[in-house]
Amino acid sequence: MTDRNGIRRWARQQRSALSPTEQDQAAKAAAQQALGLTELAGATTLALYLANDGELDPQPLLDALAGAGKTVLLPVLHPFVPGHLLFMRYQRGEAMTLNRFGIPEPQLDVRKVVPVSDIDVVFTPLVAFDDAGHRLGMGGGFYDRSLASYQGLVVGLAHDCQQHPALPVASWDKPLSLIVTPKGIKRFRS
Structure with a gap:
């Protein structure tokens, strides 16, 4: 399967097949994996997301980072x-x-907006990822456009079942350096 939309359908089916208990266990396991990243040691400002449509839920990671005094x-x-x-x-x-x-998203308040250049680490959702660290999103390009000039670390969060051998790559796609799954950390050259 090399069609981007076909891969999206496949990956969404994979993650939607996970039971609520499996989703909860995966979220906690991935949070533990992410908290072990040496790259987080000096990070003070981290961007996450709220899960939607079967995405790996970063809430346990978000809670742990906020509890550690990080700016989330x-x-x-x-x-x-x-x-x-x-x-x-x-x-x-x-x-x-x-x-x-x-x-779900916070109510917009311009006083709370942080410039992308001031973010140490961005944890991004994804629909699928491949063996080279390429990320396939929902297709809207929001993260691609918003992080186009970002120089910090972008980390994908995903269920292990979302890994595809090789994604079709577009000119705007940047491979990720790291992808965290419940079973481990996948590192790629960037």
Whole structure:
């Protein structure tokens, strides 16, 4: 299978086949894997996401990082630049709103927006990944556009079942250096 949309369907079926218990166990296992990354030692500002549509849930990682005093950010759809994301400081318990895709995000507050250049690590969701560290997203290009000039570390979070041997690569696709799954950390050359 080499068609991007076909691979997306396949990967979404893989992760949607996981039971709620398997999803919960995977989220906790991946958080433990991520917390062991040496690259996080000096990181103070980290962007995560809220899970949607069977994505690996980063909530246990988010809670651990926030509990350790790190600045945790969540993405918000940019209100004026279509197809881009802003990253906002997150505080536990704050109310979320659903964006136009039905994904929860913090209520936009420009005082809490952090420039992408000030983020140490971005944990990104993905639909599929391959043996070379390529990431296949939902197809909207939000992360690709928003992180196009980002020089920091981008780490993919995924279920092991989302790995595909080889993804079709577009000119805008940048391979990830790291992908964290419940079973381990996959490192790639960047």
